[in-house]
Amino acid sequence: MSDNFPCEQIRPMLAELATTAATGHDRAQILWHVLDCPACQHDLAELARTADELLLLAPQQQPPAGFEAAVVQRIQNLAAARAPDRSTTARRLKAAIRRLLPPGTIGVRLPAGTLRAARRALVGAVALVLAALVGAGTMLWRTAPDRHLADEYRRGLIVDSGQAPKSAPITTDAGLVVGRVYLFPGAPAWILVALTAAPQPGGYTMSVVTTGGVRYSAGVCQVTGRVGTAGYPLPVAVNEVRLVEMTRPGVRLDVHP
């Protein structure tokens, strides 16, 4: 896999990804390489840790009064809108939470609402990320999944060793290669689309079709000029993806990973 992007080409780019200065396409290339290169993976994690430490230098400022209460309220509102309780897992989760918390420090009592939240916190990152997408009601945060997911990889790859990553060119009906799709395994697995020569500017609606024929919406890739990138969590494992569709009025791009 690393043959496509040799270390000599990728290594100088690691600092850009570590600092988040890499553009979407470079980000895809680097991540694709480091998945299969332990040496670059190690370097990236170390550089990312160094870059993140710089954030401690930002001047501290107290937010406006009421900030803390507003945050807690937002979280409680979101938690209340979540899935119903499943009492069968309650005792196990309750024990898991107690193991995470120092004994006798904050006096956690676990009512039903807490257990629902605990299940969310502990059962799986996929559900959390998907919920984040569904709950993101404002366009302000529409690029968050791409950046956040790449960041998780940047800090130290979250890779399911039982799954292989996949990549495939994006081609037009005429066979012209206009970009590339990357499918990264992990928790969650995710898709990164990099269009480098899109036929038209604008939004491309993306769908993922599984081997079982189920279709999932995978967001929108916004193209400026001819270039655009987008990343979204996958609701299924990488090896279950049969087709990725990208459409906009008058244009349809199919990718078979």
Next chain:
Amino acid sequence: MGVTDDGLLAGMAAGDAQAAAAFVRRHQARVFGLALTIVGVRAVAEEVAQEAFVRAWRFAGAYDPRRGGVTTWLLAIARNAAIDAVRLGRDRPYDPDVLTDMISQVSDGRAEDYPERLADTHRIRAALTRLPHDQRVAVVLAAIYGLTAREIAEREQIPLGTAKTRIRLGLARLRHQLEVRDE
């Protein structure tokens, strides 16, 4: 120090309002300060900071202490949220004075901060100030303000390759200096 950051994060993820409030109280000055540094507008910074805590709650299950502390993990989330906000606004309210202060101040300690965090801040600032000025600026613009190499090249009026080299060499030196100090 009482409850650890990890413990409060776990409590917040589990829906404990007391833990959530304590977690926010402990980190809000850093998160809001970083957001304000990047977006430059208090109202936007407040929204960004709130969003950062909400994302931390949502992604708490994916936090791995082996890959760094809660504070830097949370600040990385805040930085990403701030960069998203700035990019969508197609504006870079970057303040050169803030940047200059950030990379030249000897001390920014706050009385209520924890001693180990103050020590961390001093250690990182000292390492940063040992970098050549051009590399220091490039690394700060990339790592904190989220500027791409191309944006740094345009701002500094230098070739793209030079901007990339400054980021690469600067971060490598910084990593080396921090490693040496850690040993």
